[in-house]
Amino acid sequence: xxxxxxxxxxxxxxxxxxxxxxxxxxxxxxxxxxxxxxxxxxxxxxxxxxxxxxxxxxxxxxxxxxxxxxxxxxxxxxxxxxxxxxxxxxxxxxxxxxxxxxxxxxxxxxxxxxxxxxxxxxxxxxxxxxxxxxxxxxxxxxxxxxxxxxxxxxxxxxxxxxxxxxxxxxxxxxxxxxxxxxxxxxxxxxxxxxxxxxxxxxxxxxxxxxxxxxxxxxxxxxxxxxxxxxxx
Numbered sequence: 001x002x003x004x005x006x007x008x009x010x011x012x013x014x015x016x017x018x019x020x021x022x023x024x025x026x027x028x029x030x031x032x033x034x035x036x037x038x039x040x041x042x043x044x045x046x047x048x049x050x051x052x053x054x055x056x057x058x059x060x061x062x063x064x065x066x067x068x069x070x071x072x073x074x075x076x077x078x079x080x081x082x083x084x085x086x087x088x089x090x091x092x093x094x095x096x097x098x099x100x101x102x103x104x105x106x107x108x109x110x111x112x113x114x115x116x117x118x119x120x121x122x123x124x125x126x127x128x129x130x131x132x133x134x135x136x137x138x139x140x141x142x143x144x145x146x147x148x149x150x151x152x153x154x155x156x157x158x159x160x161x162x163x164x165x166x167x168x169x170x171x172x173x174x175x176x177x178x179x180x181x182x183x184x185x186x187x188x189x190x191x192x193x194x195x196x197x198x199x200x201x202x203x204x205x206x207x208x209x210x211x212x213x214x215x216x217x218x219x220x221x222x223x224x225x226x227x228x229x230x231x232x
Contacts, residue, residue, distance in 0.1 A: 011108060012042040012081045013231060016072065018090030018114070019168075020151035020161060022052030026089060030218045039228045044084065046075045048095060056160035063167025069098025076106060085231045087111040089218060090191060094119060094171040104176045111227045112173070113184045114214055116192035120147075121169035129165055133158040143190075173198075180204070182230040184223050186212035205230075 013036055017026035023045035027033050036043050047054040049071060050063060061067075072095060076084060085108050088096040093115040100107050120143075129144050131137035133152070139145055151161060175181055183199045183206040185192040191214050199206040207226045209217050217223060 010042055012044050012079065012084045014044045014046075014072065014076065014081070014084045014086045014096075016046070016086065016088040016092035016096050017048065017051070018088075018092050019120075019164065020051070020147060020156060022047045024052065026218065032087075032218075032224060035224045036228065041228075041231070044075065044079050044081060046072070048092070050157070050160040050164045056157040058157075058159035058163050060163045060166035063164045065094060065098040065168065065171040066102065068095040068168075069100075069102045072096070072099040073103055073106065082106070083108055085109045085111075087113065087227055087231075088115070089113045090115055090214070091120070091168060093173055094168060097173050097175050098171070100175045100179060104179065107179055109180045109182075109231055110175055111182045111184060111230060112175075113223065113227075114186065114189060114191055114217055115173060116185070116195035117173060117198045118193055119169065119171050119173070120191055121165045124165065124169075126162075126166060126169070130162055133162050177202075180230075182207065182226065184209065184217070184226060186214060186217035186220075188212060189214040189217055 015027045017023050027045050033043050048068060050056050083106055086096045093112045096110055124141060124144055128139035128141055132139045132144055132148060181202060181204045183195055183204055185195050186209045196206060209220045209222055212220055
């Protein structure tokens with residue numbers, strides 16, 4: 001795994017990016033690391049396997065939720081973090097959920113951004129995604145191309161992306177009840193469908209960012225301020 005540890009205070013905040021992205025794009029480029037450090041927090045960033053500077057296996061089993069959650073646990077151990085707060089975005093929340101299942105005592109609070117009860121890949125036809133990644137066949141579901149096209153243009157490993165889709169598909173969002181959760185979703189984001197009811201079911205607060213979609217929600221100052229306040 002690839003990890004960066006920006007020293008700035010305690011407890012550390014573990015940032016977990018989404019599918020077809022990496023920590024630099026998701027957290028550095030959008031100002032999250034800077035904002036958290038300026039608020040007095042120590043920040044731990046990492047690239048999930050299959051992404052960024054991390055290994056890119058082409059085997060779907062390598063992306064099973066418990067394997068990805070174990071990677072987060074290894075990052076925390078490497079950083080010397082006995083406990084952390086966690087902020088996830090999109091697929092990253094499924095990985096945080098797996099971490100919480102593996103080691104609930106290591107996570108104090110969680111901010112769930114851009115995710116809801118339905119795992120996105122479970123709504124995809126994997127053969128559609130495979131065709132698009134292998135030979136550029138236009139998928140019947142336009143969301144597949146919308147998600148994958150930027151990653152392909154950026155030179156992402158296509159076999160690793162397909163393996164990740166297969167391995168993560170249907171992964172639950174099931175954070176243990178003793179861990180407080182804040183949900184954040186863009187008003188125009190279709191990915192976290194059902195998040196309002198999920199927040200009600202969990203007794204958690206939901207912050208809706210007006211006029212933001214799945215990409216632009218990440219840059220929202222409102223999102224950053226809500227997360228920082230929640231993780232006090």
